[in-house]
Amino acid sequence: TPLVHQGSRIDEQRCAFPLPLKVSLIIKDTLLTIGGDLPLILSPKLGGYWIDPPLERLADASPTSSQHGLEPESYDIMERDGEAKIYHEIFSSRYHHSFTAVDPSLGPLVLSVRLEEEESKLRVILRLRSQIFSVSLFPNIPSAVELAKAPELITTFDEHRVSPNFKFGILYQKNGQFTEEDILSNTEESEEFKELLSILGETVGLRGFSGFRGGLDVCHGQTGSEAVFTSFHGREIMFHVATKLPFTEGDAQQLQRKRHIGNDIVALVYQEGPTPFLSDVIKSHFLHCFLVVRRTQGPEETGRAAYQVSVTAREDVPPFGPVLPDPPIFTDSSLLREFLLTKLINAEISCYKAQRFSRLELRTRSLLLESLQAELSTRSQCMMGDPSLSALPSSEGARGASEGTGGFIENFKRAIRVRSHSFETLGVPRKMGGSASPKPKVKMNTEI
Numbered sequence: 384t385p386l387v388h389q390g391s392r393i394d395e396q397r398c399a400f401p402l403p404l405k406v407s408l409i410i411k412d413t414l415l416t417i418g419g420d421l422p423l424i425l426s427p428k429l430g431g432y433w434i435d436p437p438l439e440r441l442a443d444a445s446p447t448s449s450q451h452g453l454e455p456e457s458y459d460i461m462e463r464d465g466e467a468k469i470y471h472e473i474f475s476s477r478y479h480h481s482f483t484a485v486d487p488s489l490g491p492l493v494l495s496v497r498l499e500e501e502e503s504k505l506r507v508i509l510r511l512r513s514q515i516f517s518v519s520l521f522p523n524i525p526s527a528v529e530l531a532k533a534p535e536l537i538t539t540f541d542e543h544r545v546s547p548n549f550k551f552g553i554l555y556q557k558n559g560q561f562t563e564e565d566i567l568s569n570t571e572e573s574e575e576f577k578e579l580l581s582i583l584g585e586t587v588g589l590r591g592f593s594g595f596r597g598g599l600d601v602c603h604g605q606t607g608s609e610a611v612f613t614s615f616h617g618r619e620i621m622f623h624v625a626t627k628l629p630f631t632e633g634d635a636q637q638l639q640r641k642r643h644i645g646n647d648i649v650a651l652v653y654q655e656g657p658t659p660f661l662s663d664v665i666k667s668h669f670l671h672c673f674l675v676v677r678r679t680q681g682p683e684e685t686g687r688a689a690y691q692v693s694v695t696a697r698e699d700v701p702p703f704g705p706v707l708p709d710p711p712i713f714t715d716s717s718l719l720r721e722f723l724l725t726k727l728i729n730a731e732i733s734c735y736k737a738q739r740f741s742r743l744e745l746r747t748r749s750l751l752l753e754s755l756q757a758e759l760s761t762r763s764q765c766m767m768g769d770p771s772l773s774a775l776p777s778s779e780g781a782r783g784a785s786e787g788t789g790g791f792i793e794n795f796k797r798a799i800r801v802r803s804h805s806f807e808t809l810g811v812p813r814k815m816g817g818s819a820s821p822k823p824k825v826k827m828n829t830e831i
Contacts (some may be wrong), residue, residue: 385507386659388654399789400568401436405759410628413778415460420657421657421658421659422658422659422675422693422694423638423654423659423660423675423677423691423692423693424659424661424662424673424675424693424694424695425659425660425661425662425665426660426695427451427661428661430662430698431663431697431698432661432662432663432695432696432697433448433695433698433700433702434662434693434694434695435693435695435702435707436693436709437756442477442815443749449749449788455515455609455718455721455722458705458721458722458725459704459705459725459734460616460618460702460725460729461703461728461729461733462732467541467542468497468541468542468545469508470508470537470538470539470541470797471538471541471542472800473497473506474495474497474506474508474537475535475537475538475732476499477497478497478760479496479497479498480495480496480497481493481494481495481496481537481759482494482495482496482605483755483759484507485758486754487755489511489512490511490512490749490752490824491512491538491751491752491753491755491756491757492509492510492756493509493540493752493755493756493759494507494508494509494510494513495508495537506681508541509691510540510541510752511752512745512749512752533752536755536758536759537755537759539755540604540751540752540755543722544744546599547617547618547619547732548595548618548619548620548621549618549619549620549621549728550595550597550598550620550621550622550647550648550726551620551621551622551647551649551650551651551727552623552625552643552644552647552649552651553580553611553622553623553624553625553650553651553652553653554566554567554574554625554644554650554651554652554653554665555576555653555655555723556608556628556654556655556656556660557569557625557655557656557678558630558651558655558656558657558658559656559658560658561658561661561664562664562824563569563636563664563665563666564636564637566625566652566664567625567636567637567640567641567644567667568637569625569626570630570799571626572626573655574654575688576626576655577703579653579678579690580611580622580624582716582719582720582723583613583622583723583724584610584611584612584613584620584622585611585612585613586609586610586611587607587609587610587611587612588608589601589604589606589607589608589609589610589816590602590604592610594612594614594619594622595612595620596617596621597610597622597623598623598643598646599621599623599643602635605629606628606629606639607627607628607629607642608627609627610622610623610624610627611624612669613724615724615728619730620724620727620728621649622651623644624641625640626642627647627656628640628643628644632721639665644665644667644670645665645666645667645669645670646667647669647670647732648669648670648671648672648731648734648735648740649670649671649672649673649674649727649731649825650665650670650672650673650674650725651671651673651674651675651676651728652674652675652676652774653677654675654676654677654678655678657677660673660675660695662695666678668739669791670738671678671693671696671697671700671734672694672696672697672700672725672730672731672733672734672738673694673696674692674693674694674726674727675690675692675693675694675695676690676691676692676723677693678691679691681714682714685803687714687716688714689712689713689714690712690713690714690719691710691712692707692712692719692722692723693707693709693711694707694726694730696730696733696734697737698705699736699737699738700730700733700734700737701733701736702733702738703726703727703729703730703732703733704729704800705722705725705726705729706728710804759821
């Protein structure tokens with residue numbers, strides 16, 4: 384029976400399960416197009432997702448095809464923010480100046496300036512709410528007022544979108560399972576599924592685990608006893624494996640599992656059997672992309688298993704590499720691992736460009752920039768001897784950079800706390816109740 388109301392958090396995760404899909408409903412012409420084999424993924428009735436490879440490329444998906452996949456050297460991991468580390472690499476360890484201001488229309492501004500002596504030019508970084516920042520060289524500009532620096536705070540802001548850690552969901556879909564309820568109810572793992580997990584990473588005990596935990600409980604066992612973890616090209620990845628998360632008897636929606644996988648941005652689906660995966664079967668505001676892997680019969684001469692791969696994402700997620708081989712089949716497990724992990728990371732980075740995340744990211748950046756400007760301004764007043772600011776608290780924003788492990792979504796939560804911290808403890812006026820505060824005049828401050 385349906386669960387009673389348990390708050391908006393649970394309501395968000397409720398879903399209307401689609402009716403079981405019948406193979407007979409698949410259009411006959413489509414089956415002929417793909418050679419009679421069912422595809423790994425089917426688009427939802429209302430559309431809204433793209434699928435790679437498209438059906439027309441599945442006409443010959445034989446692992447003995449003459450065409451081969453790309454080599455690992457072409458598996459380039461995308462950068463979350465290519466300009467984020469410019470300040471840290473070029474400015475923070477060298478003599479430079481930083482200014483802050485608040486503009487009535489543009490909001491808080493933070494400007495960093497450094498003299499390139501060998502070129503007699505100034506290098507400038509201007510941080511705005513709506514932009515990451517812009518870097519330019521201006522010739523023949525007079526030297527700035529003597530300022531000390533706050534490189535730790537500014538580096539924290541510039542790199543708030545950059546995280547070396549990732550978390551992805553893993554779903555286990557048995558043959559004949561079409562609904563979210565069916566897929567999340569699996570408790571046993573086949574040997575074939577365990578083999579794929581071993582390709583992706585190492586099964587680790589959660590109690591006392593010291594690496595990136597991806598939101599899992601490492602103290603009390605409330606999120607299970609084991610998880611799959613790996614390090615990949617300097618990045619730590621924690622997998623939320625559905626079958627390893629707690630199973631709750633009588634809970635049709637398995638909210639314990641949905642709480643973690645439903646809050647991931649990208650998930651991998653392992654299919655055991657020919658049942659297609661429906662792109663929109665997992666109802667979530669966050670999940671935007673699925674990588675689907677199906678074990679198939681490999682070439683007899685190798686004696687190894689083959690894995691067919693397909694990708695689906697919401698239509699506003701830009702395409703991302705590495706490109707699927709043609710046919711999209713892997714017989715080498717090390718090559719499969721390299722491809723899947725690179726594809727998962729790039730998928731998440733590409734998903735951030737979707738409309739839902741880009742709006743959230745703009746709000747996160749605005750809150751963090753507002754906090755940065757307020758704290759730099761206060762530090763400047765302290766240096767100038769303002770008696771009302773006798774003590775300067777340590778920056779929660781700076782601490783958050785070293786502790787942050789979840790990308791900009793975690794930084795969004797942190798930004799709310801940092802904003803409150805800045806207003807309440809750093810002496811910056813805050814709006815009270817419904818009273819309207821006058822628009823601030825643009826005033827350039829210096830910081831140390």
